[in-house]
Amino acid sequence: xxxxxxxxxxxxILAANxxxxxxxxxxxxxxxxxxxxxxxxxRTADGDLIGLTANSFNSVSxxxxxxxxxxxxxxxxxxxxxxxxxxxxxxxxxxxxxxxERFAGKRENRWEGVExxxxxxxxxxxxxxxxxxxxxxxxxxxxxxxxxxxxEVERCEHRAGVSPLLFHGGKFYTEHPL
Numbered sequence: 001x002x003x004x005x006x007x008x009x010x011x012x013i014l015a016a017n018x019x020x021x022x023x024x025x026x027x028x029x030x031x032x033x034x035x036x037x038x039x040x041x042x043r044t045a046d047g048d049l050i051g052l053t054a055n056s057f058n059s060v061s062x063x064x065x066x067x068x069x070x071x072x073x074x075x076x077x078x079x080x081x082x083x084x085x086x087x088x089x090x091x092x093x094x095x096x097x098x099x100x101e102r103f104a105g106k107r108e109n110r111w112e113g114v115e116x117x118x119x120x121x122x123x124x125x126x127x128x129x130x131x132x133x134x135x136x137x138x139x140x141x142x143x144x145x146x147x148x149x150x151x152e153v154e155r156c157e158h159r160a161g162v163s164p165l166l167f168h169g170g171k172f173y174t175e176h177p178l
Contacts, residue, residue, distance in 0.1 A: 034168035037100045040069060041124040042087035044080040049111050049124060052077055053104035055167050057089060065153040067133055070146040084137055088123035091131040094163040094174035120155055131158035
């Protein structure tokens with residue numbers, strides 16, 4: 001009985017405490033972490049273009065080359081991105097603030113006038129970006145109100161010396177070396 005009580009106590013310790021902050025307080029605290037800005041691009045099974053701004057990008061592994069990003073479960077593009085085999089992650093350059101804003105909202109004709117080329121497996125590669133990662137849609141993990149996508153990088157390119165677009169505290173920035 002003592003072992004069972006000890007085991008139950010351990011289980012209780014492993015559970016998270018209820019948050020003591022509001023959703024807005026959480027968002028504001030998260031905003032203190034400066035990130036780069038990406039646009040995730042893909043094509044639907046019918047060939048339609050998909051593009052959305054995301055700053056939840058991160059490296060996972062060098063061998064094999066893996067990256068991750070996350071998307072709200074309620075996103076309109078969730079079905080296409082969950083079932084598609086490939087997507088591209090485009091890291092925006094400092095002069096692409098307008099593009100970040102264009103792909104962040106529910107804008108009609110968001111692709112109108114946007115220059116891009118076709119990636120290896122059809123995902124659009126945006127012109128002028130700092131870097132691109134062409135990814136196989138390797139795995140997905142449902143956590144909270146988001147899905148975490150892990151992509152296996154099949155090809156990547158970057159433009160040396162290009163300043164990235166950064167996001168911090170609800171505003172866009174560019175880098176300033178220390």
